[in-house]
Amino acid sequence: xxxxxxxxxxxxxxxxxxxxxxxxxxxxxxxxxxxxxxxxxxxxxxxxxxxxxxxxxxxxxxxxxxxxxxxxxxxxxxxxxxxxxxxxxxxxxxxxxxxxxxxxxxxxxxxxxxxxxxxxxxxxxxxxxxxxxxxxxxxxxxxxxxxxxxxxxxxxxxxxxxxxxxxxxxxxxxxxxxxxxxxxxxxxxxxxxxxxxxxxxxxxxxxxxxxxxxxxxxxxxxxxxxxxxxxxxxxxxxxxxxxxxxxxxxxxxxxxxxxxxxxxxxxxxxxx
Amino acid sequence: xxxxxxxxxxxxxxxxxxxxxxxxxxxxxxxxxxxxxxxxxxxxxxxxxxxxxxxxxxxxxxxxxxxxxxxxxxxxxxxxxxxxxxxxxxxxxxxxxxxxxxxxxxxxxxxxxxxxxxxxxxxxxxxxxxxxxxxxxxxxxxxxxxxxxxxxxxxxxxxxxxxxxxxxxxxxxxxxxxxxxxxxxxxxxxxxxxxxxxxxxxxxxxxxxxxxxxxxxxxxxxxxxxxxxxxxxxxxxxxxxxxxxxxxxxxxxxxxxxxxxxxxxxxxxxxxxxxxxxxxxxxxxxxxxxxxxxxxxxxxxxxxxxxxxxxxxxxx
Numbered sequence: 001x002x003x004x005x006x007x008x009x010x011x012x013x014x015x016x017x018x019x020x021x022x023x024x025x026x027x028x029x030x031x032x033x034x035x036x037x038x039x040x041x042x043x044x045x046x047x048x049x050x051x052x053x054x055x056x057x058x059x060x061x062x063x064x065x066x067x068x069x070x071x072x073x074x075x076x077x078x079x080x081x082x083x084x085x086x087x088x089x090x091x092x093x094x095x096x097x098x099x100x101x102x103x104x105x106x107x108x109x110x111x112x113x114x115x116x117x118x119x120x121x122x123x124x125x126x127x128x129x130x131x132x133x134x135x136x137x138x139x140x141x142x143x144x145x146x147x148x149x150x151x152x153x154x155x156x157x158x159x160x161x162x163x164x165x166x167x168x169x170x171x172x173x174x175x176x177x178x179x180x181x182x183x184x185x186x187x188x189x190x191x192x193x194x195x196x197x198x199x200x201x202x203x204x205x206x207x208x209x210x211x212x213x214x215x216x217x218x219x220x221x222x223x224x225x226x227x228x229x230x231x232x233x234x235x236x237x238x239x240x241x242x243x244x245x246x247x248x249x250x251x252x253x254x255x256x257x258x259x260x261x262x263x264x265x266x267x268x269x270x271x272x
Numbered sequence: 273x274x275x276x277x278x279x280x281x282x283x284x285x286x287x288x289x290x291x292x293x294x295x296x297x298x299x300x301x302x303x304x305x306x307x308x309x310x311x312x313x314x315x316x317x318x319x320x321x322x323x324x325x326x327x328x329x330x331x332x333x334x335x336x337x338x339x340x341x342x343x344x345x346x347x348x349x350x351x352x353x354x355x356x357x358x359x360x361x362x363x364x365x366x367x368x369x370x371x372x373x374x375x376x377x378x379x380x381x382x383x384x385x386x387x388x389x390x391x392x393x394x395x396x397x398x399x400x401x402x403x404x405x406x407x408x409x410x411x412x413x414x415x416x417x418x419x420x421x422x423x424x425x426x427x428x429x430x431x432x433x434x435x436x437x438x439x440x441x442x443x444x445x446x447x448x449x450x451x452x453x454x455x456x457x458x459x460x461x462x463x464x465x466x467x468x469x470x471x472x473x474x475x476x477x478x479x480x481x482x483x484x485x486x487x488x489x490x491x492x493x494x495x496x497x498x499x500x501x502x503x504x505x506x507x508x509x510x511x512x513x514x515x516x517x518x519x520x521x522x523x524x525x526x527x528x529x530x531x532x533x534x535x536x537x538x539x540x541x542x543x544x545x546x547x548x549x550x551x552x553x554x555x556x557x558x559x560x561x562x563x564x565x566x567x568x569x570x571x572x573x574x575x576x577x578x579x580x581x582x583x584x585x586x587x588x
Contacts, residue, residue: 108372110365129354131296135427140292149354233286237566248422255440256414263317266469
């Protein structure tokens with residue numbers, strides 16, 4: 001059990017989310033561009049090539065709220081005389097908007113909060129740049145903008161949602177790899193898509209972050225992947241760190257009490 | 273889980289890139305804060321004991337140490353913020369789910385008590401209130417010395433989170449060792465008996481609990497033995513054990529032995545905090561500390577869910 005204080009809103013709009021179906025991603029990066037444009041996210045690096053396929057963005061961060069991963073895999077030729085083939089896995093990663101969000105739990109100022117859409121957003125006028133959320137996130141999503149001091153991440157386009165629009169990345173996606181909507185509906189859609197892919201013989205297809213009983217209580221932004229999560233740079237079985245927090249506080253209380261008893265003993269124990 | 277068990281560390285990462293973000297915290301600020309906070313907290317315990325057992329010189333040095341250390345640690349904490357001018361935002365909410373929020377409130381109780389107690393002792397103004405503040409600082413200090421373990425453990429940083437069961441005891445021992453060591457170094461030997469006992473007792477707890485942490489069998493404990501963290505922690509043990517032996521054998525007879533040994537125990541405590549800090553950082557850089565234990569957990573769960581299936585997972 002998490003000890004998330006600000007859980008899902010009990011009333012109001014149904015929880016919104018992303019379903020990113022990576023089997024449909026063509027690696028166009030329109031989502032990255034649309035996100036940067038809409039949210040005025042600054043450039044994160046000087047122009048440089050990583051040599052890692054078509055990915056020169058590398059990871060999510062304070063200045064990258066959508067990141068398209070490119071994985072090149074060898075496909076061994078079935079005919080010994082033929083050459084091996086290559087296949088690409090492409091996936092647009094994003095903040096998971098966890099049900100039990102560690103960043104939100106540990107934020108000491110209340111800058112991170114749960115919106116009426118069930119998403120997790122940083123209030124930039126409150127954040128004091130303590131950096132605790134950065135170390136708490138099990139996905140390595142949120143980060144500090146060094147020159148600014150505060151932390152930044154995907155807001156699921158909070159401003160657009162309020163106006164009844166879909167987030168910029170989903171709007172820009174030309175293949176419906178990024179789907180936005182009510183989470184329950186997206187989950188049903190994802191289950192049907194998974195079944196379809198399995199029937200077609202795509203054995204590696206799996207849903208990631210869809211299960212409401214996983215270590216973070218399910219992701220508000222979940223994925224259909226075609227290989228192991230770690231291949232995409234995702235943790236295979238993330239757990240919200242605050243799940244163990246009650247046990248930690250008990251241990252600390254025990255240690256604190258022990259210190260006080262110890263201090264009394266060294267003054268008055270066994271001698272006048 | 274046996275530490276010697278062979279692990280399957282083979283997995284495909286994303287170009288070897290880290291999964292987690294590195295802590296934004298600076299070692300000098302945060303490891304320094306944790307050391308100074310522990311030193312202040314346990315010094316307040318010594319100060320309170322000394323004020324009620326007729327040891328004025330020990331009381332004076334312990335209370336001044338507490339005030340100096342807690343002042344330095346608050347400066348370090350504020351300095352580490354991305355927006356230091358927004359420090360007071362820490363006090364706009366009280367969240368038990370955030371150890372940093374809890375810590376801010378603990379410090380805002382402890383700091384004034386430690387300060388009042390030290391100022392009263394120095395100036396002689398309001399002695400009864402000063403002593404009451406001293407007792408209050410000792411009690412609040414027990415929280416200052418131990419909550420920092422929860423602060424580090426309540427993260428996704430593998431080395432810190434994996435240590436969450438022992439870390440409060442490591443830090444409690446380390447805080448006691450540092451305060452005892454500093455007080456033994458600064459006080460006349462005739463009054464410093466409790467300081468020596470605190471230093472030796474703290475050093476024993478710190479060392480035993482550190483060894484327990486290092487041998488828990490978690491993959492992340494590798495980071496406590498390797499690189500910069502490994503060096504810092506080995507140095508820490510040498511300083512702590514050497515200083516504790518010196519205090520136990522010669523602290524009663526010689527002010528010089530007391531001073532050198534006490535400083536050595538305190539240095540061991542500081543090195544421990546920096547070592548644990550660096551080890552945590554290292555565990556966020558290599559994705560294997562995230563992937564391998566999580567895969568093991570996942571596979572154990574799948575094995576438990578489907579015990580009848582005996583076939584191996586596909587080799588690809």
